[in-house]
Amino acid sequence: MDLTIHHSFLPHTDPDASLGFYRDLLGFEVRNDVGYQGMRWITVAPADQPDTSIVLHPPMAMPDLTEDEQRTILELMAKGSYFGVNLATADVDDTFATLEAGGAEVVQEPTDQPYGVRDCAFRDPSGNMIRIQERA
Numbered sequence: 001m002d003l004t005i006h007h008s009f010l011p012h013t014d015p016d017a018s019l020g021f022y023r024d025l026l027g028f029e030v031r032n033d034v035g036y037q038g039m040r041w042i043t044v045a046p047a048d049q050p051d052t053s054i055v056l057h058p059p060m061a062m063p064d065l066t067e068d069e070q071r072t073i074l075e076l077m078a079k080g081s082y083f084g085v086n087l088a089t090a091d092v093d094d095t096f097a098t099l100e101a102g103g104a105e106v107v108q109e110p111t112d113q114p115y116g117v118r119d120c121a122f123r124d125p126s127g128n129m130i131r132i133q134e135r136a
Contacts, residue, residue: 005052007043010083010128011059013074015040017125018056025102026087028054054085077127080107084129092134096120099132
């Protein structure tokens with residue numbers, strides 16, 4: 001088999017704030033920005049990774065969600081425990097400093113983990129957990 005990761009999905013509650021985080025702070029390029037019935041799906045990715053991207057999607061786009069399910073999803077997102085993504089960098093300390101200076105919500109400062117990686121964590125504007133690991 002020849003499989004690659006093509007799209008990962010993260011929910012967003014504010015498309016403009018998400019653009020500010022992923023495009024302006026992380027430096028990702030916007031590959032697609034599609035609106036439909038008052039909602040937006042935004043595809044972002046590092047410019048040097050043409051085959052991999054993150055689709056920022058409205059969490060309530062599924063038509064069969066009950067009001068209780070919608071409320072639960074929004075509560076989990078706010079706590080950072082609904083979705084997330086792990087990113088990698090050559091220098092986690094430098095990346096941390098840049099994101100912190102840019103106003104990103106810090107969850108964890110750079111830490112040497114007992115399982116062998118050095119990483120840090122932030123929440124994006126929708127509450128998604130963004131962990132950034134240093135490449136070995």
